Amino acid sequence: MSAKILEVKNLKKYFPLKTNLLGREKEFVKAVDGIDFHINYGEILGLVGESGCGKSTTGRTVLRLLEPTEGRIIFEGQDITHLKKNKLRSVYKHMQLVFQDPFASLNPRKKVGNAIDEVLYVHGMKDEAQRRETVRELFDMVGLRGEEDKYPHEFSGGQRQRVVIARALAVNPKLIICDEPVSALDVSIQAQIINLLVSLKNRLGLSYLFISHDLRVVKYMSDRVAVMYLGRIVEIAPADELFKNPAHPYSRALLSVVSVLGSGKNKKKIILEGEVPNPVNPPSGCRFRTRCKYATGQCSEIEPQFKCIGNGHFVSCHLY
């Protein structure tokens, strides 16, 4: 299971902020600024970080919903970085996206069954009876048997997210990018959707890029976890290893504030000082140095490189 389904090399996505007189872009928000990672077949890679660190931009750029500024995206051995729009459709048969907000991602005027029927039609299933049968199977699979003829407003948030998952599954994808799929849901419903995602993964052999800010959920879901800070991946490691031995000072602070139920008030927390710097002008050298208590002169001059510290654990920090 070591073959890579997705490989991302030096991916960058800059959003232009201002243009000068000649219409050339002068300043950029460096949302994603040179990241490398891969996902193996059947693997769940968790992507965590705080708002504005570039995790959602990463997800969208990988899908080419946003055009990458630089870098390469290789999906199933094929370089899709510069693929033409009409060719991308064949890629979307194997790579799908589940958004955070199930309220915004369904057309309120369309019966949910028809929304999925359309997906099947667009992707080449022309026989109507066959489409109807497939829609029925999909609804069965996500636990909404016989609910195809309802409108989105007739469902609760959790059920709507099930519909969105069914739609993503309609094309038999191999990789699903889940962008905060449970963040908008109530606690008791979250568990239902997480269980559904896990069981579908096992049944259909899917891979996920699981983007979330909730570390507890990411720990539970992921095989490996990548931690992002200000457009860069600072640490990437197998989930158990990362949560046991976080190496990067940022990951350590992040993990220390995860509340453990019933731990009481005496838990030791690392409270980070200050705020995330502006992604237009990120600090020189290591981006975390402005908030890092271990920062030395070296950190402001040289950007740390990714180093392997054993057990498949990679970190970009001068401490190692």
Add this chain to the structure above:
Amino acid sequence: MALNEEILEVKDLGVNFYIEDRVIPAVDGVSFSLSKGETLGLVGESGCGKSVTALSIIGLLQTPPARIVKGEIIFKGEDLLKKSKEEMRKIRGKDISMIFQEPMTSLNPVFTVGHQISEVIMQHQNLPKKEALSKTMDMLKLVRIPLPEKVIKQYPHQLSGGMRQRVMIAIALACSPELLIADEPTTALDVTVEAQILDLINELKNKLNSAIIMISHDLGIVSEIADKIAVMYSGRIVEYADAHSVFNEPKHPYTKGLLEAVPDINTDRRQRLKEIKGVVPFPGEIKEGCRFKTRCDCARKDCMIKEPPILQVGTNYVRCWNYA
């Protein structure tokens, strides 16, 4: 704490919403009490009535469509529900104040931070502007805002989410309230900022000895800050106990379900998460029996017909027939 001076007692509070020709009971018979320096965690999912309870206490409920139909809210020996609007305005911001979830919508975008904090101080303490401003500066320092002399002249949009929430806290604490209501104060914030804010609230509580009502859907956050916890479901408190008992010996099936539904850092991945089946019922949807009956694994015959009374089980108060 030896001297448990009770400052708030909510007795059998009931709030209905009247929308078109429907009556929606959002809060139905909620009772709890709070002493000085104590923190109560009010936990529940969206629509369970926790924010409506809070807004009733501070007198900010929109009426209509809402109406308080029964109960008493005794604050320092007086029933707040019997006070006039004018009297409530004097209490609000001074004796009782509130931190809201979304700091952007609760601050006025056209006034500076300094103006908004000093306004509260001038209103309630009758101080001249100059003294109010110097007190404002102290408040900004208290909530650990860097460069307060700069921030005092800034507008809310110039600040980050965490900073705005600190300004909200500064406004709420400007008159050292005896009761502070925090409605999901960290939900809109990142985890590292959340840690900063919780730390701050805890520290201020120790300094000012205020009582706090902490409303949250996240049991993890509540576990870090609360002394006692009330779990709400569909307009009712279903379990009420000290924090330790709720986390270590939960009694109500809903509380148990909530605790097990959240994956922990130590949860084994091969183990399926325990889910609470079904969906949260619409307020007023369940007419008879226990409100949790449609989602409960241990629902029995009694549960279908009669609503359970509040029973004392060990140190917990719980609304469940399984303990009758």
